[in-house]
Amino acid sequence: MDAVVFDLDGVLVDSERIWDEVRRGFVAEHGGTWTDEATRAQQGMSTPEWARYLAGLGVDLPPEEIAEQVIKRMAARYQSGPPVIAGGPEVVRAVASAYPVAIASSSPQVLITSFLVATGLENLVKVALSSEKVAKGKPAPDVYLEATRQLGVDPSRCAAVEDTTNGLKSALAAGMTVYAVPNPHFPPDPAVLERTTVLGDLSELPGIMGL
Known part of the structure; x- marks a missing residue:
């Protein structure tokens, strides 16, 4: 090697569960609908990809704004390390x-x-x-x-x-x-x-x- x-x-x-919790909460707050396959589908997606995916679940925001807000929530969860x-x-x-x-x-x-x-x-x-x-x-x-x-x-x-x-x-x-x-x-x-x-x-x- x-x-x-x-x-x-x-x-x-x-952090996989934290990503899942944050995204689920964000979708619910913005009127979207989480699906059974959403968690696994997003594992490995890049930031632009999962932001577009959340928009497709019914979040009525531009993908760029979705990404910014979700990442801010993740950063807040990381504040204590x-x-x-x-x-x-x-x-x-x-x-x-x-x-x-x-x-x-x-x-x-x-x-x-x-x-x-x-x-x-x-x-x-x-x-x-x-x-x-x-x-x-x-x-x-x-x-x-x-x-x-x-x-x-x-x-x-x-x-x-x-x-x-x-x-x-x-x-x-x-x-x-x-x-x-x-x-x-x-x-x-x-x-x-x-x-x-x-x-x-x-x-x-x-x-x-x-x-």
Whole structure:
């Protein structure tokens, strides 16, 4: 392996449920209707994509305003610090001792930066990329392809660490070796998991990589 790229939400930050709560509340307040498939459909979407999706649920605001207001609510939830998953920063440090590491996330850049500053990882993580900076969010491979491009490495020689169906599909589509840490609240598709190395816990990653 030449590098390791981590997802953020659900892998290093326990935020998938917070995103879900904030979006659900926002849709309800603005006269929209949440659907059964809305939660999973939005996992991995870039900011412009999920903002348009919420507009399609009946929120009568421009997507740009939807994005701004939802991100403000998320930032408020992060004010006392992002909900870092225990042991996550230590795993990143262990991996970074042997490989260049990056983050490729669907979170907006402001929340990625909040995590890096809160955990003191800003100097270890060589690339921290939001999918709002690429053409398509996950499950498209764009964010992983751009992260590896910025690292200067071939994606086929890189590992990705993901937790949800769309994230796993994204990394697989980029041609990466994929380690899955299945999200317990939103379990990924078993057929997709079969194409990955499944970890019981993120803390297993350094050992599996021989660190």
